Amino acid sequence: MKENGLVSKYTIAQFKPHVNKSNESDVKNELNREFNQxxxxxxxxxxxxxxxxxxxxxxxxxxxxxxxxxxxxLFSKVF
Incomplete structure (x- = not known):
């Protein structure tokens, strides 16, 4: 491949930035780790x-x- 100047498409890392805001919501900590009720x-x-x-x-x-x-x-059949 080097002799012919061929390059695999997979040799270059294709990092795509991923923005995940699922854990960034403003949810109050109502329980405050008090698990004994x-x-x-x-x-x-x-x-x-x-x-x-x-x-x-x-x-x-x-x-x-x-x-x-x-x-x-609760048990439910999906498909």
Whole structure:
């Protein structure tokens, strides 16, 4: 390749600056790391993810009550 003056397109790093502002929003820290709560259902936290089960995607949303650590779940078939 050098003898013929050929250059691969992939030899040059093509860095594209990426601006991600998802974590820069002005959201108050309401919980302030106080994970031990004195009242039931005063603070409920959640997490949403998708998993593949038997060749189909599903949403799973977990809810945790910080008072007694009870877990609730919402399960939905996507496609």
């Amino acid at each position: 004195q009242e039931q259902l005063a603070v409920v936290v959640s997490d949403l993810t998708n998993v593949r089960v038997e060749k189909r995607w599903h949403y799973i949303c977990l809810f945790v009550d910080l008072y007694n650590r009870e877990i609730g779940m």
